[in-house]
Amino acid sequence: MVAVLHVSVFTTQAQGQEADFFNADVLPILQKRCYGCHSHNGxxxxxNLALDWKSGWATGGDSGPAVVPGKPEESPLIEAVRRTELEIPPDE
Incomplete structure (x- = not known):
């Protein structure tokens, strides 16, 4: 019973830390650089890419998923926010 409680508390703390990280570090980037063209409120x-819903990251848009879990180097969203030019999507 104690082990289950410990795992539950640890999981809740980890989820809280993930939410804090997202709200402090990720959300402002999405709001500034992405939501103008990729949000329901925009x-x-x-x-067809909605980045204001978590499900939109995995589902993606016309080009496929925006995020590949566990593989940031293969995630188009990570590549896009690293660009210094405003041209999105880039000419290929």
């Missing part, structure tokens, strides 16, 4: 979903 009034448009370019490429």
């Amino acid at each position: 009034g448009k979903l370019e490429g």
Whole structure:
């Protein structure tokens, strides 16, 4: 019973830390660089990509998933926010 409680508390703390990290470090980037074209509140979903819902990251848009769990180097969203140019998507 104590082990279950310990795991539960640890999981809750980890989830809280993840939420804190997201709200402090990730959300401001998405709001500044992505939500204008990829949010329901922004009034448009370019490429059918919704980044204001967590489910939208995995489902992605016309180009596929925006995030590949556990593989940031393969995640188009990570690549996009690292770009210094405003051209999204880039010409290929």
